[in-house]
Amino acid sequence: MSIKLRLILSNIAMITVPIILFLITSFLLMIVFLGDIREMATFLPESHNYHKTKQEDTIFFLELKEKSAVNPVELMSKEYLKSLNNVLSEIESGLIIRKNDEVYYLTRELENIRTDELPEFGTEKSFRSLEEIGEQTFAIKQHDFFLKDGSKVSLFLMRDASPWNQFVRTFFPILFGLCLLILIATNGLLTYFVSKSIIKPINQLKKAAHFIKNGNLEHSISAARNDEIGQLTQAFEEMRIQLKESHEIQKQYEDNRKELIAHISHDLKTPITSIKGYVEGIRDGVADTPEKKARYIQTIYTKAVDMDHLIDELFLFSKLDLGKVPFEFERIDIKDYLTDYFEELSFDLRKQHVELHFQFAPLGHYQVVADREKFKRVLANIINNSLKYMDKDKKELIISIDSTDEDVEISIADNGPGIPEDSIPFIFNQFYRAEQSRNKLTGGSGLGLSIAKMIIEEHNGMIRLESTLTVGTKITIILPHHSCSEEATS
Numbered sequence: 206m207s208i209k210l211r212l213i214l215s216n217i218a219m220i221t222v223p224i225i226l227f228l229i230t231s232f233l234l235m236i237v238f239l240g241d242i243r244e245m246a247t248f249l250p251e252s253h254n255y256h257k258t259k260q261e262d263t264i265f266f267l268e269l270k271e272k273s274a275v276n277p278v279e280l281m282s283k284e285y286l287k288s289l290n291n292v293l294s295e296i297e298s299g300l301i302i303r304k305n306d307e308v309y310y311l312t313r314e315l316e317n318i319r320t321d322e323l324p325e326f327g328t329e330k331s332f333r334s335l336e337e338i339g340e341q342t343f344a345i346k347q348h349d350f351f352l353k354d355g356s357k358v359s360l361f362l363m364r365d366a367s368p369w370n371q372f373v374r375t376f377f378p379i380l381f382g383l384c385l386l387i388l389i390a391t392n393g394l395l396t397y398f399v400s401k402s403i404i405k406p407i408n409q410l411k412k413a414a415h416f417i418k419n420g421n422l423e424h425s426i427s428a429a430r431n432d433e434i435g436q437l438t439q440a441f442e443e444m445r446i447q448l449k450e451s452h453e454i455q456k457q458y459e460d461n462r463k464e465l466i467a468h469i470s471h472d473l474k475t476p477i478t479s480i481k482g483y484v485e486g487i488r489d490g491v492a493d494t495p496e497k498k499a500r501y502i503q504t505i506y507t508k509a510v511d512m513d514h515l516i517d518e519l520f521l522f523s524k525l526d527l528g529k530v531p532f533e534f535e536r537i538d539i540k541d542y543l544t545d546y547f548e549e550l551s552f553d554l555r556k557q558h559v560e561l562h563f564q565f566a567p568l569g570h571y572q573v574v575a576d577r578e579k580f581k582r583v584l585a586n587i588i589n590n591s592l593k594y595m596d597k598d599k600k601e602l603i604i605s606i607d608s609t610d611e612d613v614e615i616s617i618a619d620n621g622p623g624i625p626e627d628s629i630p631f632i633f634n635q636f637y638r639a640e641q642s643r644n645k646l647t648g649g650s651g652l653g654l655s656i657a658k659m660i661i662e663e664h665n666g667m668i669r670l671e672s673t674l675t676v677g678t679k680i681t682i683i684l685p686h687h688s689c690s691e692e693a694t695s
């Protein structure tokens with residue numbers, strides 16, 4: 206149930222319950238002051254007074270009044286008065302006629318009444334009023350008139366109101382108190398339930414917000430309902446999850462940055478330290494023979510080249526990371542491109558005793574959009590790794606191209622040492638070098654493959670690595686077809 210509906214219902218209940226209670230209380234009050242439920246009919250508008258015809262006593266009283274005006278002599282005759290007994294017992298009333306302060310006529314039921322306490326002449330009432338007469342309470346209708354001889358006659362139509370009256374008088378305070386109690390209880394309970402269903406989840410939200418304020422993003426809240434607060438809780442929870450995720454990403458970036466700085470400082474410090482050592486060796490005369498000096502200088506040169514390479518890679522890496530490297534995309538046939546590339550490389554590869562195998566399907570759609578120079582950089586990084594980490598006497602490189610409906614897949618596989626399975630997920634991370642490479646004298650900064658990945662991603666492509674320890678490593682580059690990449694860029 207929505208909060209809106211709940212509030213509407215509780216408001217309706219808060220209005221209707223007191224109204225019902227008010228009606229009950231008024232009803233009881235009427236009885237107290239009028240003495241009889243039936244008298245209420247006279248207060249109702251004509252059209253609603255269904256009981257009017259049933260008010261025989263009212264009609265009877267009117268008849269008596271009329272008689273008193275038209276034929277008072279007959280009215281005062283004892284026979285006539287006795288003849289009224291039937292009607293009187295039907296309407297459960299008694300009749301007293303007082304003439305000049307003396308009781309003239311009195312029905313049997315009223316024999317024990319203290320007639321001296323009856324209302325005085327001239328206080329006529331055509332509706333019933335409650336009067337205490339002696340110990341009893343009566344609902345009395347009174348009609349006063351004069352006889353021809355000037356006698357003052359009062360006619361009292363009386364009904365014993367004691368049972369109702371007694372009941373109401375005794376229980377009225379209790380009933381009133383009960384009404385009040387019901388009223389307070391209804392309002393109290395409704396307020397409690399409505400506020401509980403609103404305040405409890407709001408407090409939960411407040412607590413959760415407090416946790417977030419204090420930097421704790423682990424505290425989750427669940428929405429038990431689907432009302433407005435439930436939706437708010439849901440939205441809050443989604444916000445917390447997003448905040449947590451972006452917090453984690455932020456932390457990851459921060460860690461990466463720190464790691465990057467540590468790596469750069471370390472990778473630059475190492476060659477500089479050895480350059481410093483060799484220069485000191487020459488300066489202090491440790492390199493005392495021309496051969497030694499030449500070896501020292503050669504080492505210094507190699508270290509400087511390493512540093513140059515590292516700074517180059519770092520520079521390219523950070524420019525790629527910042528998206529500041531301009532790409533010159535053009536449509537190329539990757540099969541022709543690779544054939545030319547390996548043609549150029551064949552001399553060097555032969556020198557290193559590497560066997561090259563091509564597995565190009567002769568027919569195929571090999572048109573891609575690529576930046577020639579950057580793609581060369583990718584291939585160089587991959588092939589350099591294959592050559593650098595190669596540990597077999599019979600060195601093999603298998604270059605293959607495959608084509609699907611959407612992509613061109615270029616694979617470069619070697620028969621090198623392979624990469625341990627637990628290192629594979631991190632191999633494209635910046636500065637990551639598998640444990641076995643770190644210990645070798647192969648050199649390298651661990652940026653080669655991350656640069657390759659960034660360049661391939663700029664081509665809207667993908668790069669993945671499969672490797673089996675001692676068997677070899679295969680790197681696959683997936684590039685969209687020329688037509689597909691045009692669609693994607695247009």
Ligand SMILES: Nc1ncnc2c1ncn2[C@@H]1O[C@H](COP(=O)(O)OP(=O)(O)OP(=O)(O)O)[C@@H](O)[C@H]1O
Nearest residue numbers: 590591594621638639642649650651652653654678
């Ligand atoms: N063909 C391969 N055979 C075996 N291990 C490889 C091969 N290619 C990559 N690796 C492993 O992956 C790591 C990451 O390679 P990457 O090219 O990114 O860095 P690097 O070669 O160490 O340094 P850089 O290329 O920057 O000079 C390497 O250190 C190596 O452990």
Ligand SMILES: [Mg+2]
Nearest residue numbers: 590649653654
């Ligand atoms: Mg490398």
